[in-house]
Amino acid sequence: xxxxxxxxxxVGGGPGGYVCAIRAAQxxxxxxxxxxxxxxxxxxxxxxxPTKALLRSSEIWHLMHxxxxxxMSADNFKFDIKKxxxxxxxxxxxxxxxxxxxxxxxxxTVIPGSAxxxxxxxxxxAVTDNGKVTEYTSKNIVLATGARxxxxxxxxxDGLLVWTYREAMVPPSFPKSLLVVGSGAIGIxxxxxxxxxxxxVTVVEVMDRVLPVEDEExxxxxxxxxxxxxxxxxxGSTVTAxxxxxxxxxATVKGKDGKTExxxxxxxxxxxxxxxxxxxxxxEEAGIKVDRTHVxxxxxxxxxxxxxxxxxxxxxxxxxxxxxxxxxxIVAEKIAGVKGVHPLEPSNVAGCTYCxxxxxxxxxxxxxxxxxxxxxxxxxxxxxxxxKAIALGEAEGLIKTVFDATTGELLGAHMIGAEVxxxxxxxxxxxxxxxxxxxxxxxxxxHPTLSEMMHEAVLAADGAALHI
Amino acid sequence: MATNILMPALSPTMEEGKLAKWxxxxxxxxxxxxxxxxxxxxxxxxEFEAVDEGRIGKLLVPAGGDAVKVNAPIAVLxxxxxxxxxxxxxxxxxxxxxxxxxxxxxxxPAxxxPAxxxPGAGGAQQTKPxxxxxxxxxxxxxxxxxxxxxxxxxxxxxxxxxxxxxxKSDVENAKPGTKAAAAGSAASAQSGFATLPDAKLFYKxxxxxxxxxxxxRKAIAKRLTAAKALIxxxxxxxxxxxxxxxxxxxxxxxxxxxxKDKVPAYKLSVNDFVLKASAMALIKHPDVNASxxxxxxxxxxxxDVGIAVAxxxxxxxxxIFDAQTKxxxxxxxxxxxxxxxxxxxxxxxxxxxxxxxxxxxxxMFGIKxxxxxxxxxxxxxxxxxxxxxxxxxxxxKIEVATVMTVTMSCDHRVVDGATGAKFLQTFxxxxxxxxxxxx
Numbered sequence: 038x039x040x041x042x043x044x045x046x047x048v049g050g051g052p053g054g055y056v057c058a059i060r061a062a063q064x065x066x067x068x069x070x071x072x073x074x075x076x077x078x079x080x081x082x083x084x085x086x087p088t089k090a091l092l093r094s095s096e097i098w099h100l101m102h103x104x105x106x107x108x109m110s111a112d113n114f115k116f117d118i119k120k121x122x123x124x125x126x127x128x129x130x131x132x133x134x135x136x137x138x139x140x141x142x143x144x145x146t147v148i149p150g151s152a153x154x155x156x157x158x159x160x161x162x163a164v165t166d167n168g169k170v171t172e173y174t175s176k177n178i179v180l181a182t183g184a185r186x187x188x189x190x191x192x193x194x195d196g197l198l199v200w201t202y203r204e205a206m207v208p209p210s211f212p213k214s215l216l217v218v219g220s221g222a223i224g225i226x227x228x229x230x231x232x233x234x235x236x237x238v239t240v241v242e243v244m245d246r247v248l249p250v251e252d253e254e255x256x257x258x259x260x261x262x263x264x265x266x267x268x269x270x271x272x273g274s275t276v277t278a279x280x281x282x283x284x285x286x287x288a289t290v291k292g293k294d295g296k297t298e299x300x301x302x303x304x305x306x307x308x309x310x311x312x313x314x315x316x317x318x319x320x321e322e323a324g325i326k327v328d329r330t331h332v333x334x335x336x337x338x339x340x341x342x343x344x345x346x347x348x349x350x351x352x353x354x355x356x357x358x359x360x361x362x363x364x365x366x367i368v369a370e371k372i373a374g375v376k377g378v379h380p381l382e383p384s385n386v387a388g389c390t391y392c393x394x395x396x397x398x399x400x401x402x403x404x405x406x407x408x409x410x411x412x413x414x415x416x417x418x419x420x421x422x423x424x425k426a427i428a429l430g431e432a433e434g435l436i437k438t439v440f441d442a443t444t445g446e447l448l449g450a451h452m453i454g455a456e457v458x459x460x461x462x463x464x465x466x467x468x469x470x471x472x473x474x475x476x477x478x479x480x481x482x483x484h485p486t487l488s489e490m491m492h493e494a495v496l497a498a499d500g501a502a503l504h505i
Numbered sequence: 506m507a508t509n510i511l512m513p514a515l516s517p518t519m520e521e522g523k524l525a526k527w528x529x530x531x532x533x534x535x536x537x538x539x540x541x542x543x544x545x546x547x548x549x550x551x552e553f554e555a556v557d558e559g560r561i562g563k564l565l566v567p568a569g570g571d572a573v574k575v576n577a578p579i580a581v582l583x584x585x586x587x588x589x590x591x592x593x594x595x596x597x598x599x600x601x602x603x604x605x606x607x608x609x610x611x612x613x614p615a616x617x618x619p620a621x622x623x624p625g626a627g628g629a630q631q632t633k634p635x636x637x638x639x640x641x642x643x644x645x646x647x648x649x650x651x652x653x654x655x656x657x658x659x660x661x662x663x664x665x666x667x668x669x670x671x672x673k674s675d676v677e678n679a680k681p682g683t684k685a686a687a688a689g690s691a692a693s694a695q696s697g698f699a700t701l702p703d704a705k706l707f708y709k710x711x712x713x714x715x716x717x718x719x720x721x722r723k724a725i726a727k728r729l730t731a732a733k734a735l736i737x738x739x740x741x742x743x744x745x746x747x748x749x750x751x752x753x754x755x756x757x758x759x760x761x762x763x764x765k766d767k768v769p770a771y772k773l774s775v776n777d778f779v780l781k782a783s784a785m786a787l788i789k790h791p792d793v794n795a796s797x798x799x800x801x802x803x804x805x806x807x808x809d810v811g812i813a814v815a816x817x818x819x820x821x822x823x824x825i826f827d828a829q830t831k832x833x834x835x836x837x838x839x840x841x842x843x844x845x846x847x848x849x850x851x852x853x854x855x856x857x858x859x860x861x862x863x864x865x866x867x868x869m870f871g872i873k874x875x876x877x878x879x880x881x882x883x884x885x886x887x888x889x890x891x892x893x894x895x896x897x898x899x900x901x902k903i904e905v906a907t908v909m910t911v912t913m914s915c916d917h918r919v920v921d922g923a924t925g926a927k928f929l930q931t932f933x934x935x936x937x938x939x940x941x942x943x944x
Contacts, residue, residue, distance in 0.1 A: 377667070444650050446673070471645030471673050 040146065043069045045372055046162055046175040048152040048318065051078020053349030053361030054181035055136050060369035062143035069146035069173070071164055076136040076147065078183055080358040082129050083203050088226055090125035091206070092391050095233035099393065106430055116234060118211040125206065154178065154319030159344040163319075177344050177372045180332065181365065182318055184311040184350035191278055192218065192307055198286050199279060199305045202227070212236055212303035216288050218276050220247035222390040224308030225259075229392035232268050239269040239300055241276050241290055248390060252402040252451040258435055259453055262394050279305060313351045336380035338368040346372070360386050384449075385468045389458035394434055397461035400449030400468060403439050412442040416498030418490045420454045422505040425485040431455035436494040438464075445473030450494070456487055463491050474498060507562060507587055509578035515544060515551050516854030522546045523720065524570040524579060533561045541580070547724035548821055549852050559584050644671035652676045721819040733878050736797075737917040740876050743929045745936040747892045747907040750778055753939045757833070770834070775909070776812075776866050777837040779889055782935035784808035784828035784836075785942055787862055790928040794861045796882040797918045803882075811863035811880060812840055814847045821847045822880055824860040868892060874910040884919040885928075888912045909936075 045061040047054045050072035061068040075082050094116065101114050140147050150166030152173075162173045186201040188194065194201045205227050213236060217228045220242035232238040240247065240263075246256040247263065247270055260270055273293035280287040287301045312330040325340045326333040331352055338346040346368045349361030363381050370378045387399040406413045420426040420434035434454015441448055450464035467477055474495055482492040493502045512522065523545040529535055536558040544553050562583040566573055573579060642660050644652070648671045652659040657679045664671035718726070754773050761769035787794040787808040796803040808829040811822040823843035825836060846852050862884075865877045868891035877888040890910040897906045911932070915925040935942050 377665075379665075444647060444654065446647050446650075471647035473646045473650055476646050 041171065041173045043067050043146070043173065043175040045069070045177045045179060045369070046071060046148075046152070046173055047179040047181055047365075048162070049078065049181035049183055049349075049351075050076040050136065050147070051181060051183050051349065051361065052080045052358040053183075053365045054078065054179070055140065055365075056362040057179050057181060057348060057365030057369050058145045059139060059143050060366045061372060062145050064369060064373035064375065066177075066369070066373060068143075069148050069175070070140065071148045071150060071152040071162070073149070073151045075133050076140065077129070077133040079185075081132045081136065083206055085358050086132055087125040087129045087206050088202075088230070089391060090128040091121060091230050092226065092393075094121040094124065095230045096393065099233050103430070118208060118234075122207050148173070151317070153317060154180075154323045154325075154342075154345065157323055157342070159323065159342045175344075177346065179338070179365070179368055179372075180318060180340070180345065180347040180351055181349045181361070182314040182351050184313045184330075184356060186307060187310040187312045188307065189309060192276060192309070194307055195281070198281050198284075199307065201307050205306045208304075214302040214304075215239070216241065216276070216286070216300060216302040216305045217308060218305065219308035219310065220244075220249070220270070220272075221308060221310065222248075222388065224306065225263075225390055225392045227306050227308065228263070228268060232263075232266055233393060237267075237269075237302075239271060239302065241271045241274050241288075243273070243275050245273045245293075247272060248396060250388070251390075251396055251398055252437065252449070253404060254437060255396060255398065255435070255451045255453045259392070259394070259396055262433065262453075263392075266393075276305075311350060311356055315351065337371045337378070338364055355383060355386050355388060357386060357388060382469075385465060387461045387465050389461065391458060394431075394454050395457045396453050397457040398449065398451040399461055399465050400447065401439060402449060402451065403437070406439045406441075406448045409448075411448070413448065414440050414442040414498045416440070416494045416496065416502070418493040418497050418502055418505060420487075420490065422493065422502075423485075423487060423490045425487050425489070426455065428485065429455060429487075436460075436490045438494045438498050440474050440495075440498050445475055447472065447474070447477070450491075454487075460488055460491060463488060507584060508557065508559075508582050509565075510541065510555075510580040510582050512566075512573045512575050512577045512579050513544065513553055514575040515546050515549075516858055518858065519546055519575055519854070521572045521574045524566050524568060524573055525550055527564055527568045528552075529561050531561050531564055535559065535561060535582070545720065546854065547720040548857060549850055549854060551853070555582075557582060560587075562587070642671065643669060644676075645673065647673050648676045652679075655679075719818060725819055728881070729878050732881050736879050736881065738876075738879060738914050739917050739922065739925075740912055740914055741922070741925050741929055742874060742910060742912040743933050745909045745911060745933050746897065747775065747909050747936070750775065750936055750939050751892070751907055754778065771837055773833055773837050775868065775892055776864070776889065777833055777840060778936065778939060779864055779866065779887075779911075780810055780812065780825060780828060780836050780840065781831075781833050781942060782932050782939075783810050783862060783864055783887065784825075784831075785935055786928055786932040788829045789931050790924070792924045793885055793915075793920050793928040795884050795919050796861070797884060797916060802919055805861040808862070809860045811857075811860040811883065811886075812843065813863060813865035813877070813880075813886075814844045816848045816850070821852065821857055822860070822863055823847050823852055823857045862886070864889060868909065874912055876912050877914050879914050879916055884916040885925065886914050887932075888914070 044066035045068045047058045047068070047070045050070045054070055055076060058068045058070045080086060098116055101111065104110055148164055150164040152162050152164045155161035155163050155172065159178060160174055160176065162175060162178055164171050164173060193199070194204070196204050202223055211234065212231065215231050215236045215238045217224045217238060217240045220240050224240065225248060228238045228240050242249065246253065247260050248256050263270060271290055271292060275291050276288050277291050277297065278289040285301055285303055286305050287299050288305060289297050289299055291297045313332065315327050315330055315332060320327055320332065323342050323345065325342055325345065332340060332347040334340055334347045334352040338348050338352070340347050348364035348368055350356045360381065367378055367381060384400050387397060390396040401409070403415055416438040418436050421432045426432050426434070431454065434457065437451040438447065439449040440446065447464060447467050450461065452461060477495040480492065482489045493504060496502045515522065525543040525545040527542050528540050535541065535555045537556055539555040540552045541555050542553045544551050559582040562581040564580050566579045643664060644659050645666065649659060651673060655676065657676055659671055659676065662671050662675050662679055665675050666672040754775065757773055758769070761771050763769050791804045794805045794808060796805070807827045809824050809826045810828045811824045813820055813822050825831065825839050828836060831839065843852070843856065860883055863880045863886040865886060866889040867875060868889055871891050874890045875888045877886040879886050888911070892907045892909040894905050895908045896903050897908060913925060913929055
């Protein structure tokens with residue numbers, strides 16, 4: 038008989054869950070993870086990682102078309118969507134096995150199956166695997182069941198013509214035309230991938246601009262770049278109906294002006310946000326509050342039931358893997374009684390979108406900062422002023438900083454352009470360490486790097502940028 | 506019911522003081538009038554009496570406790586039959602946590618320093634870690650900046666960040682109690698003074714002896730910096746011929762009755778005449794005998810004249826109140842008594858706070874002329890130089906006369922140039938013809 042009693046059982050082996058388990062094990066707690074599918078969750082298997090593999094292929098394809106700029110030529114190059122997908126699956130497979138290895142290394146028991154809280158008091162979990170139910174006891178249960186794509190009436194995926202990220206990740210054939218509903222990170226990344234490989238892509242966004250959570254200036258620049266690439270953007274618009282044909286779909290799109298038009302495409306990708314996986318995990322029986330498909334948790338992941346915690350996409354925004362991982366660490370440390378654990382500060386969580394050009398940001402947008410009533414100063418620096426960007430042949434983009442003019446606090450930073458997803462962490466460190474404009478100004482950035490633009494964007498807030 | 510004994514305010518301007526010495530111990534029964542402790546302010550040491558009767562349950566501030574805020578609990582007084590256990594000491598203690606920084610002598614200067622260094626608005630300004638028992642204070646740059654702007658003493662905060670680092674939220678949640686409340690620092694923050702560089706940067710360690718500030722040095726630095734920065738000073742200089750005054754003084758001193766020990770009953774100094782002449786001129790010129798407030802000028806009805814007295818480690822300006830009603834001998838004796846008690850640090854705050862005018866005399870050191878910083882809330886101060894023989898031109902001829910140069914510093918908000926000049930003219934007439942003071 039396998040061991041059924043633990044200090045911590047984490048429900049869900051995604052980035053929040055498996056990181057929580059590792060941290061708990063590091064702190065000497067007897068830990069288990071329940072996973073109904075594959076370790077690594079959506080992130081490793083159906084999200085962050087495999088899309089990055091896909092996007093890498095499309096990036097290379099894009100560069101192939103620019104070989105002339107770099108003094109090279111090639112003929113007859115083509116792509117095979119099956120092989121691109123194969124590579125992406127291979128990357129996921131490798132990393133998922135890696136998580137399995139990490140579980141072994143930390144002596145974490147992996148329990149296959151679906152878990153459900155038993156009763157009101159916490160401490161008990163029923164795991165169903167292939168119809169067989171096993172009851173486990175644990176002083177602490179961490180719910181990390183994640184989220185899935187949101188669907189709306191009339192906008193339901195069928196897995197064949199109407200996709201979610203899951204089908205979009207593994208296309209059996211390459212769609213010649215595509216309608217993407219929703220221009221958040223997921224929608225835009227797929228739009229970018231398919232457009233770059235040559236699909237005729239239309240993006241419908243209900244808000245008045247694409248990437249609507251980003252700073253407006255960055256949104257505008259992104260829209261300009263996407264349009265230049267041939268992407269069709271329909272903002273302020275909604276899809277009111279989907280009519281499926283034999284191998285195509287006709288979407289009725291209602292525009293800003295209230296007029297409707299029909300667009301016929303090979304495939305539709307629904308990317309209208311996510312909903313938390315709150316069903317069938319015993320939340321109601323335990324009396325755990327749910328608000329709009331997400332568990333209402335305290336700042337340390339407390340659910341109100343002693344010993345039951347919740348983290349990641351299951352709880353509040355931002356719905357990002359790195360936020361889930363950090364919450365996993367916080368909860369594990371809280372459980373172990375580590376002193377001085379701080380709650381997660383959402384304004385210090387960066388968001389990255391791996392479209393082309395990339396978009397990355399942290400903290401307040403310029404508009405939000407203004408709304409907050411602060412006196413602010415804004416710095417901007419374009420890629421065209423940076424030597425490394427020009428050498429790379431990536432001279433389009435912008436880095437923007439928003440500071441509190443009185444205290445010098447870095448309120449937000451917003452970037453668009455090559456490799457900005459790798460740059461944003463510099464500002465995240467600055468925000469977490471509470472560095473002000475002065476420390477950033479006095480930081481010596483290595484030359485020649487793209488990161489010099491981050492320095493210049495800080496200097497620019499005082500009108501002191503050097504290379505513009 | 507148990508009551509907290511609070512740190513007394515020994516003067517209207519006192520913000521904090523040092524609990525120099527306890528004269529009671531825990532368990533002692535006290536009644537109204539029992540001397541509980543000696544409290545040291547920047548200028549004086551005073552005895553602190555019990556108001557109620559009871560038993561001392563707990564001394565909350567150790568002897569030597571520096572920078573104890575006014576109205577902070579310093580001891581718990583138990584009523585008849587009450588035990589210490591009945592009283593919520595932790596509550597009392599926590600309420601003084603902010604007010605008392607134990608016996609750390611270096612803690613107090615930090616209280617004022619960040620506020621004084623506050624920049625106008627986010628200007629490029631380096632904030633140095635404030636002293637905290639000489640230990641480095643770990644705080645994020647943002648926390649430092651906000652603390653400086655809010656006037657919060659960062660060394661008094663407890664950090665909630667990694668390794669106890671003080672972060673933004675610690676400063677934002679800090680009670681404003683650690684603020685340096687002086688008008689001077691608030692105003693200097695408004696006017697946006699640049700900070701002076703730390704002098705230590707310029708000298709090799711070990712090449713100097715470091716003399717930590719005592720409370721008087723801190724008070725001098727704070728008050729005079731504020732006075733010189735905030736009061737629009739201007740200066741008027743006049744020469745006074747002392748020939749007649751010297752003769753009068755000699756005659757009066759010679760006539761002093763002698764006691765059994767052959768010590769004369771009085772010995773008038775030139776400065777006594779200066780004090781008398783000042784008092785009489787002030788009554789004639791109420792415009793000068795005045796104080797500035799934001800809404801009105803206060804014209805004082807009596808001539809309360811301060812005398813700057815050098816004492817070991819600093820100076821103090823005790824006041825001869827109603828000097829216009831006092832004769833030369835009375836003024837002379839009062840000045841001697843005040844100066845003597847000032848040197849022994851036995852003055853009461855009521856004897857050196859307020860006043861309408863001050864006299865600073867460096868003539869005994871051979872100083873010919875100098876300028877003084879106005880002593881607020883007063884509006885004018887005269888700087889008196891040495892009476893010395895000089896060649897003067899009288900009716901077209903050069904003569905030798907004893908001359909004294911007097912320079913008056915005026916607060917232009919209160920005293921305009923002509924007003925000040927007329928006062929000095931009257932003063933000069935009294936000095937040059939001392940008999941006119943009898944009129």
